[in-house]
Amino acid sequence: MARQISIAMDRYDRHMPFFDGTVKAPDGFAYKALQVGQSDVLRDGTDRHGEMIHHARYDVAEFSMSTFLMAIDRGVPLIGVPVFPRRLFSQSCMFVHADSDIRHPRDLVGRRVGISSFQTTLSLLAKGDLKFEYGVEWERVRWLVTTSEKVAFEPKPGVIIEHAPKGTDLGLLLQSGDIDAIFLPHPPKSVTSGEVRTRRLFADTAAEERRYFEANGYWPIMHVLAMHPDLAREMPDLPAALMDMFAQAHRIADDYYSDPNWSQLPDIRLLYEESRAAFGNPWKNGFAANRANLERFIAYSHDQGLIGERYGAERLFVASTLST
Numbered sequence: 001m002a003r004q005i006s007i008a009m010d011r012y013d014r015h016m017p018f019f020d021g022t023v024k025a026p027d028g029f030a031y032k033a034l035q036v037g038q039s040d041v042l043r044d045g046t047d048r049h050g051e052m053i054h055h056a057r058y059d060v061a062e063f064s065m066s067t068f069l070m071a072i073d074r075g076v077p078l079i080g081v082p083v084f085p086r087r088l089f090s091q092s093c094m095f096v097h098a099d100s101d102i103r104h105p106r107d108l109v110g111r112r113v114g115i116s117s118f119q120t121t122l123s124l125l126a127k128g129d130l131k132f133e134y135g136v137e138w139e140r141v142r143w144l145v146t147t148s149e150k151v152a153f154e155p156k157p158g159v160i161i162e163h164a165p166k167g168t169d170l171g172l173l174l175q176s177g178d179i180d181a182i183f184l185p186h187p188p189k190s191v192t193s194g195e196v197r198t199r200r201l202f203a204d205t206a207a208e209e210r211r212y213f214e215a216n217g218y219w220p221i222m223h224v225l226a227m228h229p230d231l232a233r234e235m236p237d238l239p240a241a242l243m244d245m246f247a248q249a250h251r252i253a254d255d256y257y258s259d260p261n262w263s264q265l266p267d268i269r270l271l272y273e274e275s276r277a278a279f280g281n282p283w284k285n286g287f288a289a290n291r292a293n294l295e296r297f298i299a300y301s302h303d304q305g306l307i308g309e310r311y312g313a314e315r316l317f318v319a320s321t322l323s324t
Contacts, residue, residue, distance in 0.1 A: 002030040003235065007242075008048050009062040009085060011035050014283070017252040024248065026241045034058065039186065049150055053078065056228060060242065062086065063226035065297060066121040066306065070151040072316055073307035079229045080317045081239045082287045082324055083246045086223035088185055089209040090126040091202050096181045097174050098197035105134040105201070111180035112142040114170035117149050118161055119306055121222045126183040128300030133212065138304070144179055146170065156305040171196040185222075210278055218293040219282040224316075232318050239318045243285060250283055286324035287317060 002025070009015050017023045018033035025031050035043040036051070036058075049064045051057035053071060062085045063078075071078050096102045102111070108130070115123040127138035142160040146168050155161055164173075171190030173179045181201065182191075190196045202208040213219060225242060232239060256262045260269035284290065294313040302310045314322055 002028055004030040004032055005059045005238065006032045006034055007060045008034040008036040008044070008052065008058040010037060010048075011042060012085065013256060014250050014253040015085070017249040018245070022252055023245050026237075026244055029238070029241045031245070036061075038064075052226060053150060059231055060225060060227045062223045064121050064150070065221050065224050066119050066124040066301065067150045068224050068226055068316070069298060069301045070119060070153065070306050073301075073309070073311070074151065076151075077229055078226045079232055081225040081227060081242050082290060082317055082321050083225040083243055083285045084221045084223060084283075084290065085225065085246075086221075087219045087282065088122060088125075088222050089212060089220060090122065090129045090183070091208045091212065092200060092205050093122055093185050094126060094181060094183050094201040095174070095187060095191065095198045096201055097177075098199050100180065100199075102180060102201065103203070105130050105136045108136060108181060109140045110142075112144055112162075112178070114144045114146065114164070114173060114179045114182040114184070116184060117145050117147045118143060118155070118304075119149050119151065119153065120147075122185045123183060124297070124300055124304060124306070125220055125222075127304060128296070129212075131303070132300075144170075144173075153306050159305070171198070174198065213279060213282070216292070216296075218290070219279065221290065221293050221297065227318075236320065239321050243321070243324065246285060287313075287322050288324065 007018065011019065019035060036045045036048040038046070038048050040046060045051070048061055049067055052061040052063055053067065053076060068078065068080060102108060117123065130136040130138045139156065139159055142162065144162045144164055146164045146166070169188050169190050170179065170182045170184065171188040174182055175196045191198050257269060257272040262268065265271065291313055294316065298310055298313060301307045
């Protein structure tokens with residue numbers, strides 16, 4: 001009888017084939033797709049990363065790249081499969097007030113910036129990009145965090161990390177001038193509703209993201225597929241099966257866009273074609289295709305005091321997947 005594997009993930013378009021059953025598991029495997037949010041409550045729960053790292057709630061889970069790096073550094077019993085379910089550029093997640101005098105990353109020196117947690121993957125990426133893409137030392141920025149850290153760490157000497165009460169609306173703090181910018185993948189409703197007037201830090205964000213992609217060769221990873229080492233030992237064929245299933249899901253989801261009215265967005269097919277022209281297919285899984293991206297995250301994490309050493313990217317994954 002096939003062993004059923006629980007897979008906790010968000011409800012992205014490329015994961016819908018899991019939820020509607022169109023992804024077929026290889027022989028000997030079965031799966032149960034769980035719709036679990038990280039900050040939002042979805043059908044099957046919330047706090048996906050915390051439930052995986054602290055309670056081993058799932059067999060396999062979409063997991064924070066930054067927290068994963070810290071877990072591996074500390075010997076937490078997790079191991080990765082080189083499937084990367086979520087990617088974001090930092091540039092489109094940097095917001096300032098519409099009337100702000102901040103026009104360039106260098107204008108953030110000495111300012112106060114609101115983020116989710118210090119170790120959140122977008123926070124890690126944005127701070128690292130400030131320093132290594134734009135020459136602005138993140139240590140010279142004051143950081144206000146609104147959520148607790150998943151893995152404890154000791155901040156680097158001289159780094160200012162302040163804590164806001166749980167539930168603080170960073171948009172309202174931006175409006176009042178208590179903070180000067182926010183770096184968030186999910187801006188608060190006060191921002192998305194237009195109640196607080198904001199703009200992105202970069203005047204032409206799309207052009208800046210294309211420049212970043214062309215310079216570095218990748219769309220930055222946000223999440224990785226994580227599992228428990230004992231399960232990987234018990235089921236040595238599982239990592240390859242997972243890679244196959246996620247590849248299926250991407251092929252199926254990609255075909256959604258052949259229908260110009262699949263999405264609510266009027267110009268979705270045009271946007272799809274423009275995106276492919278600009279980026280090709282940036283959803284490459286496997287170790288080799290993502291090694292440079294992973295090494296950059298490891299360097300950023302070490303520079304920010306979140307991991308103790310710049311270990312090799314091979315340490316992150318089940319050995320059998322390193323040839324992918």
